[in-house]
Amino acid sequence: MNADKHRRIMTLTQTLLDKNDAARRQFVERTPREDYAPDFYGEVKPFADEVSRLLDEWKPLVIEWIRSEHPPYLHIKQIEDTYDNLMIVSVTAFQKDTRRRRFMNTIQSIDYVLRTILQALNSDE
Secondary structure (H helix, E strand, O other): HHHHHHHHHHHHHHHHHHHHHHHHHHHHHHHOOOOOOOHHHHHHHHHHHHHHHHHHOOOHHHHHHHHOOOOOOOHHHHHHHHHHHHHHHHOOOOOOOOOOHHHHHHHHHHHHHHHHHHOOOOOOO
């Protein structure tokens, strides 16, 4: 894999980590407030669309990297699950009826996979 793709995966992965943290903060700090009502077109859809756009670029690059470099502790199934989980979290972070424990476990799982990717990429350099 060339250096440009490598750098792009790192940039996208870090950005997705930031989006995952933004979803966590939304869910913990804003969504539970009694006076909070999500603005679907003003905040939910733009956030989910941005996450989707990033994921759609990230997923094929990471899968290609895994197939060519065989990083330890990373498998294609984890990438597919992380893709799906981040898509879900980008919307459920705004919903009051989201189960806290499940949401936080999903956030942790996403965080683990993304950090593992960054560690593996850094060890490749």
